[in-house]
Amino acid sequence: MKTLNGTRLTAENKALRRVFILAMALTAFTGFGQMPIFKRYYISDIPGMAWSADFYATHFLHYLGASVLLGLFAYFILDYILTGKKHFQLTPTAYLRIILMAGIVITGILRVFKNMPDVLFSPAFTVFIDISHLGFAMVYLFTALVLVLMKRGWLVEADRYRVDSV
């Protein structure tokens, strides 16, 4: 089964994939950095990593990475609808990743909204979105790691997929 992760990656897809991986790595790292653990566990003592103990810096970079990801997701979704759907089909594991990512994005958007001046959420709802954002992110990262090891991609050629499915 040939997937987009295999030999058929175009130059554009390769570049976008790199941007996606970099943005995911940035948001994951700075996301964990929202917890006060990098100083405690000497990460910020590593030369060049002092910024990781600056909560304002990690928060800003987390927002920046999230902006890039939001742009990429919007591009991928519309590109799939307009062009990709004719040639490719989402794999079952892609649906799993999309559901988990949707959880991260929705709770993340709610958290950004909550941080705006004059926007207040109830304490219970704030705790819920904070913990579910972290939960979705951890499950996504674990799932993505397993799927990478299993060499399961996002897309498969539409015709081939139908044949394979039979």
Place this chain on the structure above:
Amino acid sequence: MDGKISRRSFIKGGLAVAGAAVASSLPMPEAVKASSVEELGTLIDVRKCIGCGACVEACKDVNEPKFPEPKKPFPKMYPNRVKVSDWSDKRDVDDRLTPYNWLYIQEATVTVNGKEETLTLPRRCMHCQNPPCADLCPWGAAYKLKNGITRINSDYCLGGSKCKNVCPWHIPQRQTGVGLYLDLLPAFAGNGVMYKCDRCYNRISKGKLPACIDVCPEDVQKIGPRDEILKEAHAIQKEIGGYIYGEKENGGTNTIYVSPVPFEDLNRAISKGPGRPNLKPKKDSMAQADNLAKAMVIAPIAGMAAAAAKFFVGAKKSMGSEDK
């Protein structure tokens, strides 16, 4: 006490807060709930404070049930750089902020109208309008109420001290050996609970005044809708040719000080350090993130525009090749 702003409008606001508190028991965004509660601000007139400490004592008395009762010995924490913060044997300390002292009196010997004078001023949490402690708390343990109070929920707080780190005045104070972290991974995560002034949210929800305001014999503090408090602060400022602190600091707070001398002078004269906040100007800590959050809306639009452009360019190309 002059009830013009404080009592009448305060009780009106307090009843509305009580109503909102009932509604807020549901886990849903308050932003979508119907509520007309205004942010309450406090006015601290530095001229009136005689430094008697009645507010400090009253704060300790009414908030005693909220104070930490840590279990000892404390669990060993790793790595070794994690320090225990224990104030449980120093509960009487009242010359700085501690987990058992949420308000204290600062002294400043300054020149007022050519005469040397010692001014005193109560210091506690400023209750910022856009509080970084609440915005950046990773667990939602710190949060702001619609009436302008910023609270730390001691049931959820893990004592990571991030709120203290990001607070422009480093107000919250940690007590080790208490709270949720003891039930999770006490050796490897968390370090107690953070404590600070909650502006007597529970008294306010019953229509009562915060204890420090209630007992003050000199009516140093007033509480009321923030815009009215600001109006009064500006009127005093104009009358005495004075200075204001808290209106614009950190993007605006709900604690407004009025002083007959510049706050730079007061800041130079006060004792500063851990648990003793300064009186420096503070830029809006959350401004950069708030601007980026607004810009975030553009990202998905740009992504969709790029995908649409790719589609139309592709369609044009294929039409061109068909024509040939």
